[in-house]
Amino acid sequence: MSRSSRTRRLSAGLAVAALALTAAGAATAAQAAPSAPATTTAAPAAPGVLMNYVVNTKAGKGHAKKVAKAIEAAGGTVVQSYDQIGVLIAQSTNPNFRTAVRSGREGREVQSVGATRTAAVSEGPVGTAKKTVAQRLAADEAAVVPDPREGEQWDMVQIKADQAHRITDGSRQVLVGINDSGVDDAHPDLAPNFDAANSVNCTGNGIPDQTAGGWRPTTSAHGTHVAGTVAAARNGVGIVGVAPGVRIASVKVVNDDGYIYPEYSICGFVWAAERGMDVTNHSYFIDPWQFWCDDNGDQGAVQESVRRAVSFATKKGVLSVAAAGNSNYDLSNKTTDTTSPNDSTAVTRTISNDCLDLPTELPGVITVASTTQARAKSLFSNFGLRTIDVAAPGSSILSTMPGGGYAPMSGTSMASPHVAGVAALMKSTHPWWSPRDLERALWRQADDTACPATPDARCTGTTANNAFYGEGIVDALDAVKRTW
Known part of the structure; x- marks a missing residue:
């Protein structure tokens, strides 16, 4: 996602709820009849x-x-x-x-x-939210071009998806959830692979809503772009996704103001688990805190709730893939947060590694960093030794846009769906594999990528596993060719 995707949503128009709690007890015992x-x-x-x-x-x-x-x-x-x-x-x-x-x-x-938030629950558009959505979710958005663009997909060459497609495009039995801002299911490159029966809108207070079309985008092109990278169809139109033969479902977790509150994300994880999805992509961070700290009452409770939802999905056979974020931040050495909460007034606070970027830092979630066409870390990409699992292309990625067009966008939001697509190809060739099997295979098939030749103190670790690329850049060809 862009961490212009998953970055700060500012919402000046929302009422701010006080966080302080009353220390005194808030309940009194009511008198009851002896028999009751x-x-x-x-x-x-x-x-x-x-x-x-x-x-x-x-x-x-x-x-x-x-x-x-x-x-x-x-x-x-x-x-x-x-x-x-x-x-x-x-x-x-x-x-x-x-x-x-x-x-x-x-x-x-x-x-x-x-x-789950610091601002009051609000149903309508607020202040500058729509402008903020555009800033967050489209770091490098160009004019929509409605003609075939497959030859410009350098990203597919970098991860060898073009070679993997000579072996398989993926199986129709595999279902990938696009947990995002909605998917344009009428797009000619997405319609052939879209599964409406398993799509849902979770943005109504986290209540799953299957009203027809509720899964479509309203204020953001982000989810449609992500969907194309995962599974744009091989149909002679536009582009081709990493896994053009699998099915995709839209799990809408971003509201019209650009927020992904915990209840939306929890709804999405549980929905995917109960609908038998194989892989889900999460190109976002959960609002309103960039990092949720377990020693804070509200944040600790939310961290636990989301952890349970992710664990439930994993046990049900869902591999969750998520973007590392776009703040150029060392996730393995957290010190301060100056941008949260993003739905009211941000404060500067001291944090530690017990404060987690949700959902990407939870156990069982594949954390994805972003690379450029030159196979370097994207300037915006978060990093962190033993936090980043793998890396994938995320700078100026061409993909689908609402209304039938195509455009490039940048962010770890764009890197994550490449990995979700590779996982979908793996699941297609090894349908019996569990999420843990897929996780280990993603580590093993990745191409080891060394730290920059010009020393960068932030890139700690070895060529086999370092802070910038984790286990390396994903390799779709190895993913379908080898048995791990």
Whole structure:
């Protein structure tokens, strides 16, 4: 994604919710008749702004039901329940919701609770958001050119996809989820491979919505561009994707203002797991924090919720691939964050490596850095020894655009779908492989890439595995030719 893709969304028009919690208890025990079980209700509080929360409990319907009661007693509403991972998405205007939901017998089932944003929930377009979306998701966007451009796809040559296609274009049995801003399923290069039955819109508070067309882009071309890199069809039109024979589904997790809040991303991971997807691409970071710190109440709860969603997807057979980000930041040596939260007022804070870029730094997620045509690290690409798994082309990548056109875009957002496409080719030739098998094979097939000849102190490690390229630049030919 561009970390102009996954970079700061500024939203000056949104109301800002206070983060401070009241230290005193927020619930009082209600008196009950001797024959009735005791109940607990939250203390009255002046209504605040409408906020969304993740509430974590043990997996299973029984635990979720109890927590749902605690949410209701605290003045909240359950908008979505993921019993299978013990995560509920709640809404409330109670400023003391975090404390109140833990009160009483049912509240003891709550393991952690956290706000998913710092700005109030808003349904309409806000301030300069659309301008910000364009800045984030299109770092190098050119005029749409509606004619065949396959000969300009240097990226496919770099990863040897053109050679891999002589062996296979991929299997129709393989399904790749494009977890992004929506996909133009009418594009002539995408329509042949598009799977509407497994597409969804998760941007309504994280509630999966299969309304026809809801998965399409509204304010951003980003998801359509990503989709083309993964699987633009071999049909004599335009370009060819890394895996032009596989199917793709749109899992829309970016709202019209350009935000990817935790509840949207969680919805996307669980949806992919339950729909039997093989690979998903995540060219974004979860808003509003560039890094979610586990020693912060809200951020720690969200980090745990997303971790559960990713783990659930992995156990269900989904390999998750994600962009490393576009801040030219060392993910293995975090010190400060000056850009978060991006939905209200950013602050400068000291951070550590326990603060994670979500979802790319979670266990089981393939973290992808970006390369140029010269096989060098893209200037914008994040890096980090033992954080970056592999690298792929991400600078000025030609792909599909809404309305039937084509244009180049830059970012690790563009690198990640190359790796998702290679993983889809692997799954096509080794359908029995698990996500862990695919992960190991991606490491092994990658072409070792040394640090720059001109010494760069940031590129630590060896030729076999370093901070800029991880295990190396992915190799689609080896991915389909060799048995790992």
